[in-house]
Amino acid sequence: MTDTTAAGATIAPAVTKPATKPARPFFSSGPCAKPPGWDAARLATESLGRSHRSKLGKTRLQYCIDLMREMLRLPETHRIGIVPGSDTGAFEMAMWTMLGARGVTTLAWESFGEGWVTDAVKQLKLDPTVVRADYGQLPDLDKIDWSDDVLFTWNGTTSGVRVPDGEWIPVDREGLSFADATSAVFAYDIPWDKIDVATFSWQKVLGGEGAHGVLILGPRAVERLQDHTPAWPLPKVFRLMAKGALAEGVFKGETINTPSMLAVEDAIFALEWARGLGGLEGLIARSDANAAALEKIVAERDWLGHLAEDRGIRSKTSVCLTVEGADEAFIKKMASLLEKEEAAFDVAGYRDAPAGLRIWCGATVDTADIEALGPWLDWAYATARDS
Structure with missing residues (x-):
């Protein structure tokens, strides 16, 4: 039987503790669950203890890059580099090296988008156009001025809001598109012809380790790097140009600073696992199934809802x-x-989002564990309410 308050709000009845738990109860939104079957003993170790500049080290780094290109179906027109500082480091590297050549528009509908606003306003002092929306919402993307460089998060990790697709990004844009895609790559089919700069971290959909970022540059971004000299000093870890030319080695496994080869081998494991699923289609299918299972849980409970109602x-x-x-x-x-x-x-x-729950539904989570979570949410809600 369900009780109601004086105001008419539904209250879930007391719930018995479920007998079955998720086999892998890892629902963090970063670092995320490891791929099913992951075991540290299964990682290749030949590169450990070796220089990342050695033939073996560079071969493994290049192999990791090649696997990312294959899994993302990234065209040869786009370069991939492994850089320091996780997704934050990769995105700030792009901002510091390429912005300032024209106007800037920053879009923010969650905390990481707000972080790029802060960088543009307070650090680079660019006086950008700032377009905001509340948590759970998107601004009117059709009103974005693409004569500017435009910065946005493809999938807002802290708000659960994503852009619907790439249709709002014009092919003939004058400015560059900068996509913080850390919670999006490997879960959506990104239209790479619409993306000039993309960044992500292995710790999200691949379930990899943190500290390393990935920077993807389209041809227009490379042209910007070659034609534009920033008005501010660049730290060594941000420098993508050397002697007036693009540092091509960065995109061939010759990292700017020392990477963790253990983290690289961990990423390779995840990418090879993804290949075994059928590549991008397999990863997307797993994420879709997980999201659908969670949506069913929400639909069956009147005390649960989605922050992103649309x-x-x-x-x-x-x-x-x-x-x-x-x-x-x-x-x-x-x-x-x-x-x-x-x-x-x-x-x-x-912590900066409205009070609520956040459940990671990326490809490394098993759908059965999402399904098993529902009764436990009932139990936790009833227990917290009655305590």
Whole structure:
């Protein structure tokens, strides 16, 4: 039987602790769950303890780049480089080296987009046009001025909001498109003809390790690097030009600074696992199935909702949920209960986002574990409410 409050809000009844737990209760939105079957003992170790400049080190780095190109179906027109600083380092490298040649528009509908606004305004002092939307929403993308360089997050990790597709990006744009795609690559089919700069980290859809970023440059971005000299000094780890020419070695496994070869081998494991699924289609299918399973859980519970109410802009990876009547303390209690039972780890929403839950549905999560999560959410909600 379901009770109601005086105001008419539905309250879930007390719930018995479920008997079955998710086999892998890893729902963090970064670092994310390892691929199924992952084991440290299965990683190749020949490159460990060797210089990344050795023939073997460069071969493994190039192999990792080649696998990323294959899995992303990235055209040869686009270069791929492994860079320091995770997705943040990669995106800031792009900003510091390429912005300033023309006007800048920054789009923000979650905390990481706001971070790029801060960089553009306070660090680079570019006086950008800032276009914002509240958490759970998108601004009117059709009104973006593409005579500017445009910075945006393809999939907002902290808001659960994504751009619907690439149709809003014109082929004949004058400015460059800069996509922070860290929660999007390997989960969506990105239209690379619309992307001049993209960045991501292995720690998201691949379930890899943090600290390393990936920078993807289209031909127009390379042209910008060659034709534009920034007005500010560049730290060594940001420099993509050498003696007036593009540092091509960065895109052939000759990293700017020393990478963790263990992290590289871990990424290779994940990419080879993805290849075994059938590549990008297999990864997308797993993410889609996970998101659909979570959507079913939400639809069956009137106390759960989606922060992104519009399905057309709702993330399929970092899915952000609202909880009826919950504040930050309530969410922390729910998350703590689930963690103590080892039923779900790291499901509280991001600290800057509205209070709620955030469930990672990327390809490394098994759909059966999403399905098993539903009864545990019921239990945690009822327990937190009644305690």
